[in-house]
Amino acid sequence: MPPTRQSAEPTEPPVVPTSPAPVARNRRGLETRERVLAVTRGLISAHGYAEVTLDQISAEAGVAKSSLLWHFGSKEMLLAEAATSLFRQIGEELGAEPHRGRTAARRLENSFDRIADYLSANPEAKGVVLSLLFSGSVPASVREEIRRSWDSHVQDLVAALSAPGRPLPAPMARLMIATIHGCYCHWYASDRSEPIADFLAPARELFGDWLRERDRER
Template identity: 70%
Template sequence: MSASAPPSAPPAAQKNRRGLETRQRVLAVTRDLIRAHGYADVTLDQISGSAGVAKSSLLWHFGSKEMLLAEAATSLFKQIGQETAPQVRAGETPARRLDRVFEQVAQAFAANPEAKGVVLGMLFSGSVPASVRAEIRRGWDSHVQALVDAFSLPQRPMPAPMARLMLATFQGCYCHWYAGGCSEPIATFLEPARELFRMWLESAAA
């Protein structure tokens, strides 16, 4: 008697999975186009053609071009948070996790030199829809919480203001790096900040 085939996923689950895969593909394509052309010159037609997704579907998934660009940029925050989550890096010391966060941030900035700029530009632009700025703020708050979770110690949780300071340091280093024409490795700008936070972690563990 032959073994029966495993039951297939319910149609609703398959649809949800396809929808998620489409979103991830569109975000990846959008980041690639941004790297190639810059944020200002990326169009929905380009994204639609490269991702193989109808423009109407892009608008259905993301609502607007601005929201799509915002999510493509803030998805870098989410990626860093996922890769440094305590449950993912169980067994690592806080100091090693700190190194990993700074490495991931440096790689993200180097691979997407304009991504941080567009996030800041959208956040402070009065012409960007309020819903888009709200989405960026949600991504920002989530990134702060990811840092709190990554570096909290059992005896001393990382205060949210310290996580915000770390995030502000990332932005400041980025601005100096980008203003200098990205001529030096971003890690060079981030290294003094990493040393400061490493000293904080050591004092917290003492």
């Protein structure tokens, strides 16, 4: 009698390594990007933007230089995004504020308080943007990023300072931002020996009076 054939033992399917879920990868990528921007802002504040190198950022953030270039494209774009991200945060905070019970003039005062705090803590930030904007060697993509950032600031102010039925005109928001830039340049040229809030105070009062007058005309 021929030997009986033993049935094969059931086998487990081979374990195939899987890559992280796209959501997890995206989240880690965003976290890395924000960490790099935070490190870059700190280095700019400590050393001035002209002295900051990709090697420094790579070492401080724990991210390879090749990854920095992959995320941002160039050192100039990284510096531009680090500086403009500060003001994006201001816009996000303004948008998160409840408007109920707060007049437009009061919201303007809050925005000037935040701007003064950010510029005091990061005095080089606006200078980075202006220097990159007027540098002939900077790629056009960097200037386009700065333009988009300023357009976003205008939209943030329009959203934050509009009253029901009385939207803030975009040209007025652009004038506010231009005035803030001028106050910053005057403050920085004065060796920052006085609080920037003192330089911003006339603009804050001027635009606040305009908003209060506008609300009285309703």
